[in-house]
Amino acid sequence: MTTRQVEILLVEDNPDDVELTLHALRKEKLANSIHVARDGEEALEFLFCNGNHSNRSFENPPRLVLLDLKLPKVDGMEVLKRLKADARTKAIPVVILTSSKEERDLINGYGLGANSYIQKPVDFEQFRDTIKNVGLYWLVINQLPVVNGVAQAASTGNQ
């Protein structure tokens, strides 16, 4: 594992979706610093710096989490809930990126503190545009707290 900062944590179990998403991100030159978690448990280990990711540090969080909802082991809503309930991780922006636009997923997602909710468009062109816009907004336009000031950001940033 490199010490270089991870820009995006992609939480996605479907290999086709992983490939298409990475393809779209590469096109936008955003694919250099992506970590893929294939289930909710791995995502939590990565975010909370334990298990297989115990060498990680809270001072080096991803700058964006792209979160699918239907995941093995721990589902996306649970990942979101734990992430937003912990002062060390609650400032990390989470974009729900999922197939469904079920009303209850939207309501629950925002209720748990999701920063954005995006339904994956069927059309790949549109999907690529969406990924581009999301990356541009959260990694370039949006202002995040200083990297090693997460705790400070957590207390002032997202309340």
Place this chain on the structure above:
Amino acid sequence: MTSNHRATKAAVEQGISPEDHARAILNILEDFSEDKGRVEQTQHAVFNILEDFSQEKSRLEKIQRATLNLLEDFDAEGSKMQQMQRAVFNILEDSSVEKGRLELTQRATLNLLEDFDAEGSKMQHVHHAVFNMLEDFSQEKARLEETQRATLNLLGDFDAERSKAEEVSDELRESVVQIHAAKEAAEASNRELEAFSYSVSHDLRAPVRHVMGFSEILTKEYGAALPPDAQHHLQRIQQGARRMGQLVDDLLSLARLGRQGLRLEKASLNRLVEEVISELMPDTSGRQLQWKVGDLPAVECDGSLVKQVFQNLLSNALKFTRSRPRAVIEVGCMDQAGTPVVFVRDNGVGFNMKYADKLFGVFQRLHRAEDFEGTGVGLATVQRIIQKHGGRIWPEAALDKGATFYFTLGASEKTELKTKAAMAGDKP
């Protein structure tokens, strides 16, 4: 000497005859025997008296003895009496001490009595109050008795009703059991449907996206290197996938309609139509097209759903007028027996009215896919929305002479509308 005796003696002395004399003596003897009987009687009487005396005497002696005994007893009593007298004196002495004490007690008692007197007036008040209360109680009692009578009558009535009710309640119980069973079945199928459409929403779209995505990457990145046949096949793959995606989305929105409740609000139909037209504008570029929108009412309805109705009807109108050199699409409202009837009219290809009953069925199409694209879900969705609002929709068309769709929203009867909506929501 009796008078007879003396007469006889006198007679003899005066020289009376011996016969007379004998008679005289006999008389005298008779007199004597009479006298003797009298003496004997007297003697008996005396004897009786003497006997009585002797009896009396023994009684007197008994009395005398008793009296003597009494006197003796008195004597004994006398000494006791003296003792008692002494005791009484002692007591009297003590009493005088007691008397002083008693006087104190008496004074205290008097004070108490005085107090009692004061208390007494208070008590009188209390008495009055108690009397009043008792009066009230007696009135209350009378009322209670009336109530009791009434209650008893009611209970009698109830008893009669109860036996009737029991008969009915048996039937009712059975119906309730049946209703519960039906409700449970409906809820179960609703849950299944919800789980199904949730899963479709998440899982069915994904492979469609993947097919679309990879074929687009192929086209974009390797298209130039592919022979024309291969490019054509790729295009067909993409079209199929796109259509599949559209079908899934349309079916999902139709399924969602069933579970979704109506969010009623006053909505201006003119505003909804304007929004839809502006959204459709990109599809009309390069076309000769005239929109004619009349005055539409503001109605109590679910705005987002009614907007879907206009989206479907207006995009259909756009689609089926595509072959017209100059398309005219009209939206208006007319009054039918007090109910506003909204209509959407076009001068498109129309259809034969003998197929009108197929128009609102899911996946039912009256045109070939090469001529007019579509999934066959749009009008089914429109009808579902209108029925949810308690309204109805009907067409008027002729082949090649355009089509008109009329609909009502039944929004004037809000409660009925809600009930119908709830019922529609229960249907699988």
